[in-house]
Amino acid sequence: MKLKSNLAALCFVLFLPYYSFAQTEPQNLEMVYKIKQFEKTNSQIEELSFWMTDFLGPRLTASNGNEKANQWVADKFKQLGFSNIVIDSVRPFERGGWDNSKTYVAMTTPYYANFSALPKAWTSGTLGIVKSEVVLVNIQSEADFEIYSGKLNGKIVILPSVAVYQPNFEPIATRFDAESLKALAKESTEIRSRNIDRAAFGKIRELNQKIATFFMKEKVAAVLNNSGEFNVPKATGANYVIGNQFPVPEINLPIEAHGRILRLLAHTIPVEMEIEVENSFTPNNKVVNVMGEIPGTDKKLKDQIVLVGAHLDSWHGGTGAADNASGAIVMMEALRILKELGVQPRRTIRIALWGGEEQGLHGSRGYVEKYLRDAKTNDLKPGFNQFTVYFNMDNGTGKFRGIYLQGNEMIRPIFEQWMIPFVDMDCSAIAIGNTGSTDHVSFDALGLPAFQFIQDKIEYSRGYHTNMDTYERLIMSDLKQNALIVAAFVYHAAMRDEQLPRKPYQAPKI
Ligand SMILES: [Zn+2]
Numbered sequence: 001m002k003l004k005s006n007l008a009a010l011c012f013v014l015f016l017p018y019y020s021f022a023q024t025e026p027q028n029l030e031m032v033y034k035i036k037q038f039e040k041t042n043s044q045i046e047e048l049s050f051w052m053t054d055f056l057g058p059r060l061t062a063s064n065g066n067e068k069a070n071q072w073v074a075d076k077f078k079q080l081g082f083s084n085i086v087i088d089s090v091r092p093f094e095r096g097g098w099d100n101s102k103t104y105v106a107m108t109t110p111y112y113a114n115f116s117a118l119p120k121a122w123t124s125g126t127l128g129i130v131k132s133e134v135v136l137v138n139i140q141s142e143a144d145f146e147i148y149s150g151k152l153n154g155k156i157v158i159l160p161s162v163a164v165y166q167p168n169f170e171p172i173a174t175r176f177d178a179e180s181l182k183a184l185a186k187e188s189t190e191i192r193s194r195n196i197d198r199a200a201f202g203k204i205r206e207l208n209q210k211i212a213t214f215f216m217k218e219k220v221a222a223v224l225n226n227s228g229e230f231n232v233p234k235a236t237g238a239n240y241v242i243g244n245q246f247p248v249p250e251i252n253l254p255i256e257a258h259g260r261i262l263r264l265l266a267h268t269i270p271v272e273m274e275i276e277v278e279n280s281f282t283p284n285n286k287v288v289n290v291m292g293e294i295p296g297t298d299k300k301l302k303d304q305i306v307l308v309g310a311h312l313d314s315w316h317g318g319t320g321a322a323d324n325a326s327g328a329i330v331m332m333e334a335l336r337i338l339k340e341l342g343v344q345p346r347r348t349i350r351i352a353l354w355g356g357e358e359q360g361l362h363g364s365r366g367y368v369e370k371y372l373r374d375a376k377t378n379d380l381k382p383g384f385n386q387f388t389v390y391f392n393m394d395n396g397t398g399k400f401r402g403i404y405l406q407g408n409e410m411i412r413p414i415f416e417q418w419m420i421p422f423v424d425m426d427c428s429a430i431a432i433g434n435t436g437s438t439d440h441v442s443f444d445a446l447g448l449p450a451f452q453f454i455q456d457k458i459e460y461s462r463g464y465h466t467n468m469d470t471y472e473r474l475i476m477s478d479l480k481q482n483a484l485i486v487a488a489f490v491y492h493a494a495m496r497d498e499q500l501p502r503k504p505y506q507a508p509k510i
Helices: 002-015 029-042 045-055 064-079 142-148 178-185 198-217 255-266 321-340 362-372 382-386 409-425 440-444 476-495
Strands: 083-092 097-109 130-136 156-158 222-226 250-253 272-282 286-294 305-311 348-354 387-392 400-404 429-431 450-455
Touching: 029 321, 029 409, 029 476, 045 064, 045 321, 045 476, 064 083, 064 097, 064 286, 064 321, 083 362, 097 250, 130 255, 142 198, 156 255, 178 400, 178 429, 222 255, 250 255, 286 321, 286 362, 305 321, 305 362, 305 476, 321 348, 321 476, 348 362, 348 476, 362 382, 362 440, 382 387, 387 440, 387 476, 400 409, 400 476, 409 429, 409 476, 440 450, 450 476
Parallel strands: 130 156, 156 222, 222 250, 305 348, 305 387, 387 450, 400 429
Antiparallel strands: 083 286, 097 272, 130 272, 286 348, 400 450
């Protein structure tokens, strides 16, 4: 023991001046104190949560609900004193706007049962109430079309189940303990391939499009599919148009309702249903982001951008609270804290609330194409060099427990320092690995520093994209904590002398 500590002391004396001091990232702990105090006593998280969920409602990409949210956010940015506010159109969105204004789905024979259901986005409505027997249609290949040809006019069609209910013995909300956080941060040389069979996936998509065209030709009244469980439907969207027409009305039923109908039919018990779905379409064929800024004040650095964001769009079940009003609220609150504290950042701090994330990260990818790199020529734009860092949040309401480095080891000593004031708030882990599937990926793909925090998993996998994703899913104390951590990270990124270290740039293949 003694020898060991002497050795440690020797190392300390010999190497500290060369290693530790040179590497220590300066941070303004007085500002961290102010940020914490401000958020603890002046938080607007509850208010923002109400307006962003109960008031705005669902925000499906390009829908009227999304339009209303964009305008509301732009107005809010103005009220908060942000500068250079813009509703920025970045990509086309051929499907256009789609809004649901009525959904009634019930079984009437062999007995009455009202089902909680969601129409698939970008499918048609029923043009009034439809009453019909329900027919199981199982098309596995094009040869099967013949079996049903001429027999489906005016019928309600049910598709075979795509999911089997599995009891879940895991808790629906968990917080990381020290052990699980450590495991998450572990680095490995193991190559985990995701084994996506793109050819098979393409074939399924092609067949589904042919099935949708067949149903339209056969004048099917409505199609029942399954998505969601616990009698809560999960929202999805049709991803094709037929000519310039939308597929026949298609409805997602939770597995319990869908399974009940299938089991009745399997026992040759006739099932009749009545369905009414009203949908409207608007020619709003663009993806937009809403942006605002706290302008930089340092002559040399003010064109450099410290970016924070989250996607504003949601699915049409629920009010998109955990996915992803929570992220949008935290990022807005983080900038509000800095603005209210009168921070004069050296670099410009920009917030971007993205559109079209759920359909393929369109908002953030569109931002990259517009400001950082030309998608056709791969030429880099001025924004590429001016980009300092991006922080994203999109994993529900859970509090931050650390951060993923996306493989960028160079940034570890910086984040380690910035995280010290939050260790006692349980935010301490630094994971070298990646997290994916959301908007930071658009920047990380170019080697730019773009990060997501590690979040506790609170009811996320069960509720997202469903009618359950409402205000109740938000934990205010977790969101407050996240907002003050983002505010401190953003402040330090905006004030340090140098840009943050990047991974080497690799031009994506054209
Ligand atoms: Zn999301």
